[in-house]
Amino acid sequence: MNWYLDVLKNYAGFSGRARRKEYWMFVLFNFIIGIVLSVIGTAIDTQIPYYLYLLAVLVPSLAVLVRRLHDTGRSGWWFFIAFVPLVGFIILIVFLASEGKPETNQHGVNPKLAPQGI
Template sequence: MNTYVTVLKKYATFSGRARRQEYWMFSLIHFVIIVILSIIGFSADIAWLAGLYSLAVLLPALAVTARRLHDTDRSGWLILIGIIPLVGAIILIVFLATEGKPEANPHGPNPKLAPAF
């Protein structure tokens, strides 16, 4: 849960790097919240609740994805490859699951070695 809050604190920070753990834990918690809000929304006839939440965390989700791509020494603009049906999403998942570069890159130092704030 701490990772999820950390991503939300970096609301629109597209620079820097994000570890795999930061990205995937945020994605997991985000998915669980969407499922819970969808179940509550459909049973209580407020289906718009999950959509409102998704809209609220769209910018942090894009930012952590860009930072994750930076960790693998790729441009954050590669998020747009997900627009390509099926193949784009698969390529993006592979990029996001790839281990980050151990050395510093133009996007910053290795987040595994950097002190936590």
């Protein structure tokens, strides 16, 4: 849960780097919360809570995605490869799942080596 909350605290932080674990734990929690809100919305016959949640986490989701791309040594603009038909989304998933660069790059130090908050 701390990985999820850390991303939300860094709401619009597009600079820096994000570890694989930080990104994928955030995606996992978003997925679980989305399912729960969708079920609740179905029960109360409206999907408004689900759409409000999606709107609320849009900027943090984009920010952590850009920081994840920075960790792999790529610019955040690589996000737009997802719009290439058929293969773009698959290429983006491969980028997001690949290991980050172990050395310091133009986006900062390796987050695995940086001290973690308690």
